[in-house]
Amino acid sequence: MIELKHISKYYEKNIKALDDVNLSFKEGELIVLKGVSGSGKSTILSLIAGLTKPSRGEVIVDTKHISKLADHFISLYRRENIGFVFQRYNLIPSLSVKENILLPLLPMKLKKEELERRVVEVTELFKIADKKESLVKNLSGGEQQRVAIARSNVNSPKIILADEPTANLDETLSLEFIAMIEELKSKNRTIIIATHDPLFFNLAFVDRVVNIKQGKIV
């Protein structure tokens, strides 16, 4: 379903993030990309999400050559297929939980009732229904994490990408997050998590752990 073929990625000043990476992910799989900071695992997520383009190689999702799509179509692809949980959540602090969750849906011009239905669905699923109207800046770290996951699921994406999702959480909250991921896995979502948190490496429902070191699969 997702294929990375001979991917290399260089950032400014010829910093090599990925070097001839070949990787594929099946539908419904939960894969953990393991590696230290700067190993290139976040870059893999960005490439799959179409947030950046490879310097060399191809990213193919469901036969679509993502890396060759124009910006307009990449945005549409993201909107329809990707849910992204960022390391620092990337929520807008001065907006309410509901407003943050609705952000991916605003350009879609859905009916008000449909928007409301989706918000209710994800806030109940991720147990933040009672905080719907609260401003994000007034929430705890764990609550913000749940808002971020709710937002990444509001468009019912096929693929969920999580970049160091537990980096700012204590162990209890990290376990809560893992429980939420298990719930999503049960809904047959393809989940790719980039992390160096050992909590993820021995989970029974993780299909594969991919080791990345200095931009290469090891």
Next chain:
Amino acid sequence: MTDKFNPYLFKYAYGVLLRSFSKNLFIFITLTLLVALLSATLFLSSSIKNEYTTRVSNQADIIITNQKAMQYRTFNLNQLQRVLNIEGVKSARGRLYGAYYFEKADKKLNIIALDEFESYSNRLLDETNTELEGASMILSAQAKNLLEEYYYKEYFNFIKENGSLRKVPIKGILKSKDIQKRENLILMRSELFRDIFDMDEREISDISVTVSNPDEVAFIAQKLEEIFPNAKIALKKDTLVVYERSYNLKSGFFLSIFIVSFFTFFIIIYDKLSGVSSHEKKEIGVLKALGWRVRDVLEAKFYEALLLSLGAYILGTFLALLYVYLFNGAILLDIFLSQNDTLHHVAISFTPSIASMILVFLLSVPPYIFATIIPSWRVATTDADEVMR
């Protein structure tokens, strides 16, 4: 356009404005004041220009004022007859006007003998709906206020040259809004005028001449110069030049306002163009990562800039209209028309200038929108990954 409008993006843009409330309020107030100042200046400017053009077009082809040793003198009817005898002169009229020095108030009262100034004074009377009967007078509101200060509510005592008093009842008040504010003006019949200033029936203040063939104006003026070598002969086109010179001098002031306004405006524009803040940049990156297209980002930014700049434009224009038409352009108009100005003693009729409104709109709203959109476009077309880093 309707199916392209996205109310959610509009609401989001409105929320963005509220989130940076103090910063946006400052820009809004500055823009509003700039629009108001520019619009008011343009409205006043076009009204003045319109006024002098109208006045000159209604004026006689030639006005002759008598002088002796460069001092003003009256003409007599014999001299008027000599003008009428010149071949090519269509008509020549003696006019009667002057000023009375009200010593107690140390103020000048401008007096026009009604029958002599047909077009101008009749225009004023039409607005007043008052018949001027016999030995009475009609005052401008300012003249009325001045006389009332000295307890002359129903009449005024003019002191004649021989020291005797001439009591003249006040018949009415001129309704012309602009005249009311601007000058101490009195209208009366010529008989009364002559009595107050001790002028005999043959005396006139000046002579207005109309020429049959416009191409012969210069030739007739030459003839008049031969007959009255010491008189001041003013041609219609010369008067226009005097008005224009006077106005152009004031335009320097207008230009200064214009430059200062636009300097301030372009500082705002420059600030906007120099880039979006890191906070805004990150927000655009996040929105892109969440599936917003470049056009979605730009649409939201468009609404954001439109709300602010159009709001400021509408409020600024409204304030300018209020200032010019309700408060008669106080201060600014006085700067444009100083006490010595040729146009000071005319009624300025304000007419809303659509062209000025369009000009200010084009100079304020689109530049602000572009200045908001262009930096956002630069960010939105960069890799979201790079923007969020």
